[in-house]
Amino acid sequence: xxxxxxxxxxxxxxxKEDVTLDCVYETRDxxxxxxxxxxPPSGELxxxxxxxxxxxxxxxxxxxxxxxxxxxxxxxxxxxxxxVVDSAVYFCALSEVDSGNTPLVFGKGTRLSxxx
Amino acid sequence: ETGVTQTPRHLVMGMTNKKSLKCEQHLGHNAMYWYKxxxxxxxxxxxxxxxxxxxxNNSVPSRFSPExxxxxxxxxxxxxxxxxxxxxxxxASSPGHSGANVLTFGAGSRLTVL
Numbered sequence: 447x448x449x450x451x452x453x454x455x456x457x458x459x460x461x462k463e464d465v466t467l468d469c470v471y472e473t474r475d476x477x478x479x480x481x482x483x484x485x486p487p488s489g490e491l492x493x494x495x496x497x498x499x500x501x502x503x504x505x506x507x508x509x510x511x512x513x514x515x516x517x518x519x520x521x522x523x524x525x526x527x528x529x530v531v532d533s534a535v536y537f538c539a540l541s542e543v544d545s546g547n548t549p550l551v552f553g554k555g556t557r558l559s560x561x562x
Numbered sequence: 563e564t565g566v567t568q569t570p571r572h573l574v575m576g577m578t579n580k581k582s583l584k585c586e587q588h589l590g591h592n593a594m595y596w597y598k599x600x601x602x603x604x605x606x607x608x609x610x611x612x613x614x615x616x617x618x619n620n621s622v623p624s625r626f627s628p629e630x631x632x633x634x635x636x637x638x639x640x641x642x643x644x645x646x647x648x649x650x651x652x653x654a655s656s657p658g659h660s661g662a663n664v665l666t667f668g669a670g671s672r673l674t675v676l
Contacts, residue, residue, distance in 0.1 A: 450604075479661050489650060491667040498662070537605065541661035549595065549618060550665060552605040 450540050452553035459528050460561050467523045467556045469538030475499075477543040480514065480521045481550065485535040494536075497521065528560045565589065568653050568668035575643065576676050583638040583671045585653030591666070593659040594636040596628060599650040599670070611636060612659040643675045 449472040459465045471480065482494040495505065497514050505512050509526045525532055535557045539550045566587045575581050587594065596608040610618035611630040625647075627639040636653055650670045656663035 477661075481664070483667075488669055489652075489672075490669040491652065491654075491665075493664050493666070496662070496664055543661040548661060549607050549610055549659075551607070554602075554604045 450538050450551055450553035452536075452538055452556050454556045455554070456557045456559070458559045458561060461530060462527050464524060464526050465528055465558065465560075467525075467536050467538075467558065469521045469523065469553060471519050471521065471538070471540045473519075473540060473542055475542040475544035479541045479543070481539040481541070482512065482521075482523050483537045483539065483552075485537065485555070487534070491537065494523075525558075528558075530560050530562050533558060533560045566653055566655055566666050566668035568651075568671050570671060571669065572672050572674075574674045574676065575640070577643060577645070579643075580639070580641040582640065583651055583653075583673075585636040585638075585668055587634055587653075587655040587666070589655055589666060591655035591657050592633050593656045593663070594630060594633070595654040595656075595665065596636065596638055597652040597654065599652055600648075605652070608638075610659060617659060640673070643673075645675050648673055648675045 451470045478499045480497045483491040485491050502514050511524045513522045535555045537552045537555045539552045541550050542548045569584045593612045595610050598606045598608055607620045608622045609628045614630050625642050629637040650672050652670045653668045654665040656665045
């Protein structure tokens with residue numbers, strides 16, 4: 447069985463603050479992929495990042511960074527110097543490969559509100 | 563048009579109506595998906611089609627009937643729905659059905675069942 451937990455339901459920050467969105471996952475597979483998607487008010491999920499289970503290197507893309515730690519089964523997402531346009535619902539998701547390329551399973555999402 | 567397009571964007575229907583949701587992708591992808599997004603629930607996978615063949619049916623009630631006539635089009639036929647079926651229905655596509663593949667989503671069809 448696989449499970450993705452995003453314990454933070456809603457977060458509010460003031461513009462320019464840094465914010466970290468937590469994601470904890472469960473899987474018995476050794477080969478799997480983790481994803482983050484952003485859902486702005488328009489409704490469309492936008493892909494942000496994919497990480498495979500063998501690549502624990504942290505990644506930075508502009509103001510976004512991701513911290514993947516297999517030891518704690520976490521894949522956390524940090525936004526530095528947040529902006530109002532970052533306001534959205536953010537989803538963490540998991541796909542297993544060993545279990546037969548299972549479709550994406552999503553966490554419940556974290557709603558981020560950035561206040562000007 | 564590019565990406566994944568869903569129509570209609572909003573739909574209101576009675577419990578006895580029959581309607582359909584349409585999804586079209588212009589990305590040359592071979593796998594298409596229906597997800598349901600309800601308030602306070604995680605995104606739930608409903609159906610997966612890979613090369614027009616249904617590969618996943620996630621215990622979805624028979625009042626939801628998918629159709630995939632080709633790799634570019636996916637339909638969700640709705641009949642005798644219940645109010646709890648009100649939700650945002652999201653279509654997605656990917657190059658193939660692989661755990662590594664990134665899904666590209668449409669903007670969704672918001673369904674209200676009265």
